[in-house]
Amino acid sequence: MGVVPQTGSRGRRAGALSQEVVVAAAIELLDEHGDRGFTFKLLTERLRTGAGAVYWHVANRDELVALAADRVLGAALATPPAAGDPEAELRALALAVYDALDPHPWAAAHVTVDPDLVNALRLLERIGRLLARTPLPAERHFMVATAIFNYVTGVTAQDSARAATVGASQTRDAVFARYAAHWESLDPAAFPFLTGATDDLRRHDDRDQFVTGLDLILDGLRRQLAGD
Amino acid sequence: MGVVPQTGSRGRRAGALSQEVVVAAAIELLDEHGDRGFTFKLLTERLRTGAGAVYWHVANRDELVALAADRVLGAALATPPAAGDPEAELRALALAVYDALDPHPWAAAHVTVDPDLVNALRLLERIGRLLARTPLPAERHFMVATAIFNYVTGVTAQDSARAATVGASQTRDAVFARYAAHWESLDPAAFPFLTGATDDLRRHDDRDQFVTGLDLILDGLRRQLAGD
């Protein structure tokens, strides 16, 4: 809202189009309708222009959504890197990424390291630089940096996919209540773990799960730094 | 190939349709054309039937692809759980999932814990049961199990997304050579890590990165088991 003139207004768009304006409108519409619901029809209506105009500024739909995802990722990099304990910084950075992508469930799946996506590059750069401040051997920096990058973006994307399925119709609680009921109906001899975990399922929080995995990774890093 | 009569044969399909047959045909076509290229037109041609027949056996395209993904995940659970060291078993299981999904780059993104997807449920059950054989406090089982589940499926999905983008046209090496060239062109003052990591990028292996993150998680688990 706000960045782009709304559908309500009449006549032609005021001011020139640009990739920036197109991407801003795409973010608004992706937030409103999700990845599936976002169409060029909605986009050209909001921008009060024709399809060809959009294609002048972006190559295609895929590139547009990737640019939109990279833009929302930028919020995670807004605070400048601090000089404290690198592991604490790594943890804060990962959470900042989660929190930047969480309000935009369509975004995480499109975050990739690509020359056109500056914020994804900046993120990998920051992770690598933080690792360089640990005693980790230099030849392991790239491997561990990409592993952490993959964890952060991959797991956030998983959470988002779930959220998108849920958000489509029913509430989160209703969905997990239904899942829990199904787990309860399973044979306890065949599924001892799931049948005993229905309360955990009902109460679970995606962000806590993200943090749990993140802390496992950072503890593992600490252990490797300590020399196994 | 083989499970389903090929397009070449004439006339009507021999034998009745079933969800099993529809899913098997979907897997073949998803492997051949990818998630984007897989259409109901291709599916009904291969099955020599009409669109309505497919909708008798599955609710819609989403459900069909999810069922197909769950089916290929099944290969990871083929070997029965062994009685050895639970952490080694966890590692072997995670790698089995990666190797089961890797030949089907469309699959990982659709693996979710859902009542209709038995193999995803079985996977979470197995992870939980292995954790139950460690000294991890019972109240942490669910959280850690889902964290590991999310890592395995989420990171594999990230790798697959990259593979799909690449596989579309150019070779893997050509793509990463282009990326590396771009990293080299970055300002070394602004991107000290990336500009120094171009060789790592060119040589990197996705599976190694998956294993690196996995071992960090398992080392972290070991550390937490040791009582921090």
Next chain:
DNA sequence: ACCTGAACACCGTTCAAGT
């Protein structure tokens, strides 16, 4: 250089009709 908008080649899904 940038924009218009009609036209094109699809796509998933529905449904009245058959067996």
Next chain:
DNA sequence: ACCTGAACACCGTTCAAGT
């Protein structure tokens, strides 16, 4: 119960034409 296949309401993308 299971299948047929035409019809429907879309969709992203192209491109000749404008300014």
